[in-house]
Amino acid sequence: MEKENSKIKEETVKIETCYLCNHEFNINKKDSSHYHYGKYPICDSCSESYAFFKS
Numbered sequence: 001m002e003k004e005n006s007k008i009k010e011e012t013v014k015i016e017t018c019y020l021c022n023h024e025f026n027i028n029k030k031d032s033s034h035y036h037y038g039k040y041p042i043c044d045s046c047s048e049s050y051a052f053f054k055s
């Protein structure tokens with residue numbers, strides 16, 4: 001058996017540009033990054049700084 005294809009994960013990287021700081025980040029990473037109002041990408045550090053954005 002070849003090992004080449006055995007490490008494929010369903011891990012999707014989606015790069016977005018933060019609405020607040022213009023920093024590029026992976027929105028699919030499991031951190032505080034999220035879409036504000038389901039529309040504006042907010043990175044992890046901005047989400048932590050502006051906790052009120054989360055809801």
Ligand SMILES: [Zn+2]
Nearest residue numbers: 018021043046
């Ligand atoms: Zn940001």
